[in-house]
Amino acid sequence: MNEILHIYHTNDIHSHFENWPKIRHFLQRKKEQHARNNEEMLLFDLGDHVDRCHPYTEGTMGKANVRLLNELGYLAATIGNNEGITMPHDALDTLYQEAQFDIILANLYDDNFKRPKWTVPRKIYTTKGGVRIGVTGVTAPFYKLYRLLGWQISNPLKELETQIDFLKKQADIIVVLSHLGIHEDLIVAKLYPEVDLILGGHTHHVLEKGETDGQTLLAAAGKYGYYLGHVKLEIDLGAKKIVHRSARALPTGNFQEPHDEASEIEHYYFEGKKLLDKKLVYLPETLESDWFRDNCLAGLLCEAVMEWCGADCAFLNAGLVLGSLEQGPVTKFDLHRILPHPINPCLIELTGAQLQEVLLATLDPKWPHLELKGLGFRGKIMGQFVYRSIQFNHALRKIYINGQTVAPDRIYKLGTIDMYTFGNFFPHIREAEIHYFMPEFLRDVLEWKLVELYKVRP
Template identity: 25%
Template sequence: MKHRRRIVSILLMLALVILPFQTVAAGTLPTGQESLAGTTVIMHTNDSHARAVPNSDSGYMGFTAVSALKKSYEAAGAQVILLDAGDTLHGLPFANLVKGESIVKIMNLAGYDAMTPGNHDFNYGSSTLKEISKNMNFPLLSSNIKNKSDNSDFLEDHIIIEKNGVKYGIFGLSTPETAYKTNPKNVTSIEFTNPVEAAKEEVKELEAEGAQVIIALAHLGLDESSEYTSKLVAEKVDGIDLIVDGHSHSVLEAGLTVGDTLIVSTGDYIQNIGVVIIGSDGAMKADLISASEYTGTDKAVDDKATEYQNEQEKLLSEVVGHTSVYLDGIREHVRAGETNLGDFTTDAFRYVTGADVAITNGGGIRASIEIGDISRKDLVTVFPFGNYVVTKKVTGEAILEALELGASTYPEPLGGFLQVSGITYTIDASKLSGKRISDVKVNGVAIDKKAEYLLATNDFIIAGGDGYTMLADFKVENEFGSIEDVLLEYLKEKGTINQESANRIKIVGLNAEVPEVTETPEVTEVPEVTDTEDESSEDSTYVVQKGDNLWKIAVKLFGDAGKWKKIYEWNKDTIKNPNLIYIGQELRIAAE
């Protein structure tokens, strides 16, 4: 890797003129016993979702630990670059009630050097995010967001920071999924371009400006269902030494090396602080530091956090209802099945709007509610995104398409899995995606594809978020208050919540073998199948395209949908679920 080699030679020369110092210890925490003079430390966080304040029960370290750790490294003689990979300014009342102002002020105190926005950082709207960035003492970076009006850059694309005589070029990358993983209305004036192509241009520009180490500060993630990932950028773009990543909440204990690029990510909620130690020889060592390893705090950060908490506490502590049962909002549950919290929420939507059917995406439910009093803070914590409730008259056919999408990855968790009210249906997990839903009834009557139904949901889903584009073009009937306000109104009527899961969604075929598909759809184009790099093999490789599933690929390649089983057999080592393949995934096609 030419950048890594360049920094090695430069730092070795520097080492000859710097006064002798002890080498970095085997661990990555500063102990106070050794000198870190000449060492550069890249500290990083991602996907904190406004978990700015420590919570020992949950293992959240808060920005106070980040700030204290930075100061500890500096006290030991290291020079530090502190970066954040996004989804930071929104998530809990601490941030939401003041549109991220509290987070920005604390990040300023902690001494951040740069941040790239995540999709949820757009939840206040792109224009608000731009205003928020003016209060940052550090640049908000992204090289692949353009203003639609004139194709100009929405944000600054890169910076160069010099530490220990070495120039670090840092550029931002944002996930194009932001177009539908925030409310689409939040980003109507901007567009997200191809991050791979943007990265190639940034490397060229930074090299021309003299950067010796190039860092991509990315909110792309490693989720294989995403079209663009940090792994893809590492594979396709030469010259990136380090990718500081976010979005998929991946925990990379010692980083992930892809070619000549090191990818690092901490997980989420500041349960870990990421560090990359760059020694005098230029070698990079990645590690994660958890709350069990580091307990340092910064009083200035703690005081600022307390100031905001005190301002908000009186409003948020108001009791608005009561529940006699645990309301289940566990991430893995609401994204892969019906829960009583999902039922309660969608029942509230129907009650307030008078809709025939109500749905909400499991990924929008961010916490559970314990037995006892329900406060405003509980409601805002469960639904932190500031969404409001909308109704539309939609066809039965559109509802069926939405149900199919929500069940498309079952039993794998999916943010778009639907919690429902006013409707019952069956998911047959043994069938291929798109053909799983049956026995659909609206208020006890079989659904009519051609009939119109009044549908209530949140504004994120109704605008096409989470891929629900089949609902986007129908005319809005009415807009209601925030989800919090709707739940408050329902709680006033109910008083005490005591509902268990209502069994609105029936699951069958979970352990059954997926049957052969006898239907052969019309195929207008057969994508090219490229040879593998091993010229001695007669096997070939097929790259999964948008809209593919195994039976469609079988038709494209063999003209026989039934041969999907063979494709599955050839790729069992990489396909865990035959109903779940990903754009860009390479499938082995054996010679016959």
């Protein structure tokens, strides 16, 4: 006799709630269908469900996302880097207080190298037919950033070795919830052939019909809820072995739309707006944003970053600022609207010669219209670069910092944004001594500067 097991999985939703009603409606119908057919159904999330770019997530510090997972009856989840390194320590530590599902995460510890009370490194679930499904989970190891937030992250491959050694003695089928990315998942499949199934995320890859590596099936469902992952396993109950398996990434654009979809999506947005409706300052005039010319708002943000970091100079791209701040009261929602990015300020130490190369590179005409995705950027294009305490004399081919010619051997402190340290923008920045300021985002730094300059009108 064989048992049919359906495993559904989401990953990298990034608070794209516009796709959530369709996913929920589809899964609710599948749950009923599988129950009628006496088939098992398990539901997992692989991290980055939370993304503070959405006002509802920001206003609840991710707890709204957890409630949505609860409503659908998720069995377990692991965390992604958006849960792990874009939230203050206490916010992550309390994120899952109301979770009605397991958080399976083997490679996260607190500063005392103890696992958080809200995680387990592995879990064994037993189907109606008595098949033991062993599940473990790991997340991408951003070592330095986790340390700055009061966490310790360990090597996920070494942690998997420990968990898989245990599970292969106790479980019939081994599943890994991975927020490592496709390249690491392929390594896991080669290192640990005992693993039957890797459900993957982080690199936003889509495996439309799954991918097999040895005895291991890999499945992944892209990003933003554009796909829903479905794995079907047929298990011989006598041998407790998989006899047939398949994986699909189902396009959610093909799913039936629930009748109240538009109002639900709108509800999430306006609930978030309401939660963020806290007046911060009163502006006597409009602060305008422009991606292609000098403007006061991007300049003010650049100045704020320089001061926040204690830097000699600063630069950033104007495309970070997605809109203007109108004359009148400014709320937390307004700052979130124009700076939705999970981007932190940082301080870079460079020699004068290195700094000069970086600054000359910012003058490349390719930048202003360059479309950019990932690296925390939630805008559309880079826009031109904006500078503080940096002057160019193009006629003399000289650069000045605070009115002084750049000295090649002097060490300068550059205030900028962490995005440039992750991407292939400026090699010298990636290779330099970097100090990240966390957990503050750019909107927090701009709020600090605005409060310093302006007052709230009663």
